[in-house]
Amino acid sequence: xxxxxxxxxxxxxxxxxxxxxxxxxxxxxxxxxxxxxxxxxxxxxxxxxxxxxxxxxxxxxxxxxxxxxxxxxxxxxxxxxxxxxxxxxxxxxxxxxxxxxxxxxxxxxxxxxxxxxxxxxxxxxxxxxxxxxxxxxxxxxxxxxxxxxxxxxxxxxxxxxxxxxxxxxxxxxxxxxxxxxxxxxxxxxxxxxxxxxxxxxxxxxxxxxxxxxxxxxxxxxxxxxxxxxxxxxxxxxxxxxxxxxxxxxxxxxxxxxxxxxxxxxxxxxxxxxxxxxxxxxxxxxxxxxxxxxxxxxxxxxxxxxxxxxxxxxxxxxxxxxxxxxxxxxxxxxxxxxxxxxxxxxxxxxxxxxxxxxxxx
Numbered sequence: 001x002x003x004x005x006x007x008x009x010x011x012x013x014x015x016x017x018x019x020x021x022x023x024x025x026x027x028x029x030x031x032x033x034x035x036x037x038x039x040x041x042x043x044x045x046x047x048x049x050x051x052x053x054x055x056x057x058x059x060x061x062x063x064x065x066x067x068x069x070x071x072x073x074x075x076x077x078x079x080x081x082x083x084x085x086x087x088x089x090x091x092x093x094x095x096x097x098x099x100x101x102x103x104x105x106x107x108x109x110x111x112x113x114x115x116x117x118x119x120x121x122x123x124x125x126x127x128x129x130x131x132x133x134x135x136x137x138x139x140x141x142x143x144x145x146x147x148x149x150x151x152x153x154x155x156x157x158x159x160x161x162x163x164x165x166x167x168x169x170x171x172x173x174x175x176x177x178x179x180x181x182x183x184x185x186x187x188x189x190x191x192x193x194x195x196x197x198x199x200x201x202x203x204x205x206x207x208x209x210x211x212x213x214x215x216x217x218x219x220x221x222x223x224x225x226x227x228x229x230x231x232x233x234x235x236x237x238x239x240x241x242x243x244x245x246x247x248x249x250x251x252x253x254x255x256x257x258x259x260x261x262x263x264x265x266x267x268x269x270x271x272x273x274x275x276x277x278x279x280x281x282x283x284x285x286x287x288x289x290x291x292x293x294x295x296x297x298x299x300x301x302x303x304x305x306x307x308x309x310x311x312x313x314x315x316x317x318x319x320x321x322x323x324x325x326x327x328x329x330x331x332x333x334x335x336x337x338x339x340x341x342x343x344x345x346x347x348x349x350x351x352x353x354x355x356x357x358x359x360x
Contacts, residue, residue, distance in 0.1 A: 033062040034282045038089040040067040041225030042248040046301035047089070047129075054297075055288040061281060071095065074273045075103040083275040086282035093176045093343035095126035095271045100344045105272040105279060112287045114308075118327070121307040123340070126269035127290055128307030130298055131327040133265055133335060134177040137231060137246045137258040138238045142166060146257040155262050158238055159185040159209065161216050166237030168213060169230050172220030175347065175354040177264050180336060181240065182209035184262055190336040197342060203350050207357050220358065231256040243326060244302040265326060265335040267307060299325060 036052060038044045044067055056063050066085075071094040077083045090098070098104050104125040114122050121128035136158045143164060144151035152164055158181065161168075171178045183193050183202070186209045196202035218236050221227050227241035228249040243263070246256050270286055272279065288294075295306035296315035305327030306312065312322070322328060326335070 031061070031281050032278050033064045034086045034278050034285050035064045035066060035084060036087045036089075036282075036285070037066045037069045037085050039069050039224065041223065042228065042245060042302055043224055043242075046244075046298060046304075049301050050297035051129075051289045051294045055285065055291075055294055059285065059288045061285045061288070063285065071098045071103070071271070074098065074271070075101060078103045078274045081275070083273050083277060085273050086276045086278045087270050087272055087286060089129060089268055090126070090271050091176055092123075092126065092128075092267050092269055092338060092340055093347060095123070095269050096340040096344040097347045098271065099123070099125035103274055105274050105276060107272070107286070108283050111283045112290055114290065116292065116308050116310045117290075118307060118309050120337075121267050122269070126271040127286060129268045129270055129289075130295070130304035131265070131267045131307060131325070132304045133243045133260055133263040133326040133331075134181075134240060135243050135246070135258040135260065135263040136181070136238060137227075137241055137256050138164075139166075139231070139234055139236075139255055140257040141234075141255040142237055146259050151257070152238070153259055153261050155181040155185040156187075158240075159213050161213070164238070166216075167218040167235075168216050169219040169221050169227070169236040169239035169241075170210070170213070170217050171240060172222050172358065173355070175351040176343070177240065177266070177338075178210070178354060179203065179206035179350060180264055181262075182206040182213075184336075185209055190262060193336060194339040194342045197350070198346060200349070203346070203353055207353050210354075211357060211360075214357070214360075228252075228254070244304045247303040247324070260326065260331045260334045263326075263335045264338055265332060266338040268304075 038047050069089045071090050074085060074088050075098055106124050107127055112127055138152055157164055179197055180193050183196055183206045184190060188196050224242050224245040227239055228245045230236050230239055231249045232252060232254040243258060246258050250256050272282060276282055292308045292310035292314050295308045295311040299317050299321055303324055305325035
C-alpha cells in the first residue's frame with residue numbers, strides 16, 4: 001500500500017490527546033504519555049479522528065501526537081541511544097527494513113490481539129493499521145475519467161509521453177513503490193516483478209526506465225499531502241501516489257482519477273523503536289487502536305481499508321464506500337501485493353541506485 005516521509009509545513013505537530021478524567025482509569029493514572037508519531041495532512045487527520053482520540057479517551061492512556069514519521073529518524077534515535085518515540089506509523093516495507101537493521105521492538109501478541117486480522121497484515125515487528133494502494137493518478141479533464149475510452153489504465157500508459165503527453169510527478173527520496181511501476185511499464189508481468197528486482201540487473205533496468213521518463217517529471221513529491229496538492233492545483237498531469245489522498249483531493253474539488261489496475265497493494269503499520277521509553281503502555285495503546293470499532297471508522301475519513309476483518313462487520317459505511325476500498329475483494333486481484341521479504345533484503349541497494357538517479 002507508500003514509504004512515507006511526511007512533514008506538516010516542515011514542523012512537527014504536537015498535540016496532547018486524552019482528557020484529564022480519562023487519566024483516572026486504573027493503571028494509567030501516573031503513566032507518562034505515549035508518544036505516537038504519524039504523518040500530516042489528511043492521513044494524520046483521519047487517524048486522529050478515527051483512531052487516536054477515541055482510543056486514548058476510552059483506554060485512559062494519554063498520548064502525545066507528533067507528525068513527521070520516519071523510519072530513518074526512528075533508527076537514528078535507536079543508534080544514538082536517545083529514543084523519544086514510542087509508536088511510529090510507517091509503510092510495511094520501511095518496517096521490514098528497520099526490523100532487519102535491529103531498530104524495532106518485537107510486538108507482544110499476548111497484549112495485541114490480531115486473531116481477527118487478515119493474513120499477512122502484521123509481522124513480528126509491526127501491526128497493520130490500514131490497507132492502501134500505490135496508484136497512478138491523472139487529471140481527468142485532460143485524459144478522461146477512469147474506465148472511459150482513451151483514459152490511461154496501465155503503468156505503460158504512465159510512462160508513454162507520446163500517447164499521453166504531459167507532465168509527471170514521481171516519488172522523491174524513497175524507493176518504496178518506485179521501481180515496481182517502471183518494470184511493469186517495461187513489460188515485466190506483475191507476478192515476475194520481484195524476481196527481476198532481486199537481481200542487480202533488474203534494479204538497473206527499472207532505474208533506466210525511470211531515467212527515460214525523468215525529463216518529463218516536473219515534480220518529485222515528498223509526501224501524501226504534496227500528492228494531493230499537486231492534483232488540486234493541476235500542477236502536473238499524472239502522478240504516482242496513494243489512493244486515499246486522491247479521493248480526498250477529489251472531495252476538495254480536484255479533477256483527479258486513478259485506477260487499481262497494476263496498483264501496488266500495501267499496508268501501513270505501527271512499529272515500536274527499540275528502547276521505546278514507554279514500551280509497556282505503548283503496547284497497550286497499540287492493542288486498543290487495533291480493535292475493529294476504531295478501524296471501522298477510518299474509511300469515513302480516508303479511503304483505506306481496515307486490517308481487522310471484524311471492522312467490516314461493525315462498520316456503518318455505505319456499500320459504495322466499502323467497494324471503493326483497496327482491500328475489497330473486487331479490487332485485490334487487480335493489484336500487485338508488496339513483497340516485504342524483497343524490501344528487507346534489497347531495499348538498501350535499491351535506494352542507493354534510486355538516489356543516484358535523482359542526483360543526476
